[in-house]
Amino acid sequence: MTAVADQNWSAISTELGEHGHALTAPLLDPTQCAEITSYFEDDRRFRSTVEMARHRFGSGRYRYFTHDLPPLIAELRQAFYPRLLPIARDWAGKLSRPAPWPDTLDEWVARCHAAGQSRSAQILLRYGPGDWNALHRDLFGDMVFPLQVVVGLSTEYTGGEFLLVEQRARAQSRGYASTIPQGHGLIFTTRDRPVPSARGWSAAPMRHGVSVLRSGVRHTLGLVFHEAS
Numbered sequence: 455m456t457a458v459a460d461q462n463w464s465a466i467s468t469e470l471g472e473h474g475h476a477l478t479a480p481l482l483d484p485t486q487c488a489e490i491t492s493y494f495e496d497d498r499r500f501r502s503t504v505e506m507a508r509h510r511f512g513s514g515r516y517r518y519f520t521h522d523l524p525p526l527i528a529e530l531r532q533a534f535y536p537r538l539l540p541i542a543r544d545w546a547g548k549l550s551r552p553a554p555w556p557d558t559l560d561e562w563v564a565r566c567h568a569a570g571q572s573r574s575a576q577i578l579l580r581y582g583p584g585d586w587n588a589l590h591r592d593l594f595g596d597m598v599f600p601l602q603v604v605v606g607l608s609t610e611y612t613g614g615e616f617l618l619v620e621q622r623a624r625a626q627s628r629g630y631a632s633t634i635p636q637g638h639g640l641i642f643t644t645r646d647r648p649v650p651s652a653r654g655w656s657a658a659p660m661r662h663g664v665s666v667l668r669s670g671v672r673h674t675l676g677l678v679f680h681e682a683s
Contacts, residue, residue, distance in 0.1 A: 458530065462479070470541060470643070474620060474647040476642075477634070478640070480635075481530065482526075484637065486637070487608075487636055494517065499517075499520060501518050511590070512586045513586055514579065514582070514664075516577050519574050523574070531677050534641075534677060536557070541601060545647065563681060571681040573683070575592065575594060576677060578676075583667055585614075585666070586666045587664035589619055589663040601643060602641070602676065602678045603639045603641050604639065604642070604674050604675070604676050605638070608671060610671070613666050613669070619663075646659045646660055
């Protein structure tokens with residue numbers, strides 16, 4: 455997908471390193487956003503649906519796609535993986551962690567399945583007035599890719615900012631709030647980011663969520679590069 459390839463990846467990498475998240479230029483046009491939003495009502499496309507209040511995750515509703523992803527979503531995910539891979543490997547090196555991610559997404563997904571993480575983690579979310587998402591991490595097992603993407607699909611809403619909270623060593627936590635324009639993506643860390651320390655590099659844990667929606671309806675697409683257990 456040329457929209458992914460044409461991003462300023464040097465600037466994105468720098469922003470991710472400094473803040474743990476980075477906003478992209480447009481990835482999808484309004485027609486494509488409307489197409490993906492329309493999938494929410496098509497039960498055949500999803501393996502499960504989560505009512506967030508029931509599980510005390512917040513309030514709102516999200517649905518996990520089956521492995522039979524719509525072509526546009528599958529293309530986005532395939533396009534992002536090789537661009538994010540060098541950043542993931544760089545972070546792993548700084549934190550002296552293994553970097554188990556092969557050169558292609560298909561190989562990585564196969565490794566997830568072999569390790570028992572075999573369910574699709576691609577997600578379509580809907581929030582209405584008063585809905586929100588508690589701070590969390592999308593960790594589904596030992597197989598984790600350290601970056602993920604959320605794509606804004608809606609325009610007519612207020613509130614509903616994307617939240618990131620970074621836990622800092624021996625200091626108060628630091629928060630970020632971002633509005634994701636329609637068609638843009640926000641790339642962010644799945645669990646932590648490397649930060650300079652007296653001993654070289656250390657991991658700063660981060661969690662993400664969504665602030666209370668004040669009006670309208672907010673749809674987003676979540677692209678996760680590991681599978682769920």
